[in-house]
Amino acid sequence: MRKGLFMLLLVFITALLVACGDEKGDSVDELVSLDVEFIVPETADVGETVELKALVTYGDEPVTDADEVQFEVWETGKQDESDKIEAENHEDGTYTIDYTFEHDGVFEMYAHTTAHDLHTMPKKELTVGEGGNNDHEDHDHGDHGHGFHTEGFDLHFMEPENVTAGEETELMTHITMDEDGLKDANVRYEIWQDKDNTDWVDAEENNAGEYVANYSFEETGTYHIQIHVEDDEDLHEHAEYEVEVQ
Structure with missing residues (x-):
C-alpha cells in the first residue's frame, strides 16, 4: 500500500516538474524579440552613393530568411514622394541597398522588417551636403503632418x-x-x-x-x-x- 502511494506521489511530482518546465520554456520564448540594427551614416555628400544596412537578429541568432526587409527613404516633409526599395539579402543576417542622394537636404528612412511573425521599423536620419529646412511638423514622425503625442x-x-x-x-x-x-x-x-x-x-x-x-x-x-x-x-x-x- 505504501509503495503504491509512493509511486503515485512520484508520478505527481514528475508531472508538476514537467509542467513548470513547460511554463518556463514558454516564458523564455516570449522574451525572444526581433531586433534590427539599422546602420546608416550620419552625413553624405551630394551625389555620393552610400550603403544602408539592416542587421536582423531573432534572439541571439541572425535572421537569414526575413519575410521582408524594405528600405523607405524620403526628404523630410516629403514622405508622399518616398522611395521604397527591397533590400538584398546576404543570407548572413544582413540586408543592404546602395542609395545615391542627388541634392542637399535632410533625409529620413525606415527599415521595414518582417520576420518570425513580428514587424519592426527602425528609423534613421541622414544629412546630405548642406542639409535643408528641418521645420516640418512631421519631422519626427513621418505621418504626413499629424504629430503624435505619445513618445516612442x-x-x-x-x-x-x-x-x-x-x-x-x-x-x-x-x-x-x-x-x-x-x-x-x-x-x-x-x-x-x-x-x-x-x-x-x-x-x-x-x-x-x-x-x-x-x-x-x-x-x-x-x-x-x-x-x-x-x-x-x-x-x-x-x-x-x-x-x-x-
Whole structure:
C-alpha cells in the first residue's frame, strides 16, 4: 500500500516538474524579440552613393530568411514622394541597398522588417551636403503632418496603389512603440468621401504591430482615411491620409 502511494506521489511530482518546465520554456520564448540594427551614416555628400544596412537578429541568432526587409527613404516633409526599395539579402543576417542622394537636404528612412511573425521599423536620419529646412511638423514622425503625442509611438500606413472602385482593397498599417511592433491595439479605419457618410472598419492584427482590414470603395474620386489607434493604457493616436480611387 505504501509503495503504491509512493509511486503515485512520484508520478505527481514528475508531472508538476514537467509542467513548470513547460511554463518556463514558454516564458523564455516570449522574451525572444526581433531586433534590427539599422546602420546608416550620419552625413553624405551630394551625389555620393552610400550603403544602408539592416542587421536582423531573432534572439541571439541572425535572421537569414526575413519575410521582408524594405528600405523607405524620403526628404523630410516629403514622405508622399518616398522611395521604397527591397533590400538584398546576404543570407548572413544582413540586408543592404546602395542609395545615391542627388541634392542637399535632410533625409529620413525606415527599415521595414518582417520576420518570425513580428514587424519592426527602425528609423534613421541622414544629412546630405548642406542639409535643408528641418521645420516640418512631421519631422519626427513621418505621418504626413499629424504629430503624435505619445513618445516612442510611430505609425506607417502602407498606402495602396491602383485602387479600383468596387474592388476589395487591403488597408495595412504598421504601428510601433519604441521601434517594436505594438501588440493588441484597437485599430480602426475611418473612411469617407463625404463626411456625412462615414464608414468605420475594424482592423485585425496579423503580426505584431501589423493591422489589416479590407474595404471596397464604392465610387471613384478622393477618399479620406483616418487611422485611430487606442489601447488599454490611455493611448489614443490618429493620422489622416488620402487615397485616389479610379
